Amino acid sequence: MNIIDQGQGELFLDPDPDKARAFFRTKNRKLVNKVMDLKEAVAKFVQDGDYLAIGGFGANRTPIAACHEIVRQKKKNLGFAGHTSTHDMEILSAGEVYNRIDVAYIIGLEARGLSTCSRRYMESGKVKVTEWTNYSLAARLRAAAMGVPFVPTRNVMGTDTIKYSAAKTVECPFTGKKVVLMPALYPDVSVIHVHEADIFGNARFKGIAVADVDLANASKKLIITTEKLITSDEIRRDPSSTRIPYFLVDAVCEVPFGAYPGNMPYEYFSDEAHLREWLSVEKDAEKFKAFLDKNIYGCNNHEEYIARNGGAEKMRELRAKELLLSKEVSS
């Protein structure tokens, strides 16, 4: 194929599907109990230097507890898929755990504003950057999930976004049109937060999938954090609800409210006051350090973090907000 154009950005991961296959060949397919503490899972499966991807969408069904644990364990030199990353990136930037990033959406927390902490880290010169878009990274995960080295797309052409990416534009052998080849992205390790999983890793979640099904398929190692464990019988009674099959999964960690202070569909809404507090304390280095000590480094686990930010009472409030209980009317 004739290469018409190519980005000058660094490709952080090898898109070679045979290397990925050789790795996947070694993964255990047996039904074994994978339940462990989140601390243990992060210690075991997130290695310094790994390329990390985080499931969900910024502050929606995002494994926030795992992001805290990665920072608490002071992981370093990670690669990071900045795919719709918002509060997850804010936490990982506070710990400066990554030094290279594939950017689709970073720094912002959407309508809430921009994170000073993420921006400062991105402007520090400590992070290598390759530019993509939301669909480009979703397509790269799709390519990896398919076990092929790339998929063709029709976005980004003619822009600086492709110039600073690692994509290539070629001529389509069927139509003669230009298409962009998005290289497969096989993360070393990913964390996805779900509603329910069994001890083997069969997992189900409700609401939008974002890119999590492809992400689960594409990842070499996969940690599932779940609101609750359910029986395998329950999974097998309703297999059409399973979104992630067990053999993709390396660890299952039961973490109630694991997406807090983000939104978990049908369970709890985001804690907007606490997310605003994050955005505001970041502006003052000293206050931010104390804030991180209180909320991450000084906590043993996610339960302690929640206890320090309103506990069960706050969770009840966020559940009522999620369910729009105030809009219920009696007949």
Add this chain to the structure above:
Amino acid sequence: MTDYNAMEIMISVAARELENGATVGVGTGAPCAAAMLAQKTSAPDLVIMFEAGGISPNLPEMPISVGDSRTFYKAAMAGSMNDIMEACSRGFVDYTFLGGAQIDMYGNLNSTVIGNHANPKVRFPGSGGANDFASFCWRMMVMTPQDSRRFVEKLDFLTTPGWLQGGDSRANSGLPLDSGPYKIITNMAIMDFEPVSKRMRVISIHPGYSAKDVQDNCSFELLQAAAIAQTMPPTAEELRLLREEIDPYRYVIGR
């Protein structure tokens, strides 16, 4: 004259562009408010899509994130990002609304950096889904306040494609044919693009502003349509819907 602010006229004007039965890919904030207003006025069957996967929700309130629970509340489908982006790529999505730190005369947008990429003065979020929506949706619209720091001669970084370098450049780029920027809606005017040069052109000016105001707040030369209309201000009903039903906490219209 009814009293309204800059955000309210931008949202009202944007909503009127969305015809009934159309599909629109929206983000949070003003674009979502415009889509909600259109649904409550002239376009009850408008199909709203969010890039994280929500398809045709019955929005109970303004979402905070394009992936929060509200974006698929009583929706037709809670899908995936690829469901949305592939629908756009297949030509199923008619409109999108975007914004950015900078826009040029061809409707190209920058939301990546100010300064150079390797060592930026200011780092912004990047494309997100903007490049994808602008590449694929038939008609891309921009809602943005107008000032000469935002409407620039040359972008620091071309994140999201408009008409690229104008003329046939977009048609030759490889992007899907016949898609591209359609209208730019600011606090002062409505612009479209002259069909041959693909340069930005003033077609309507809002009450209270002159052609000079519009040009004075833009760093490149704007073309002028043969007949320039005066924009219809927000109606009392549009303002009521915006203030009471769509954005009662003034998250967007209070900006």
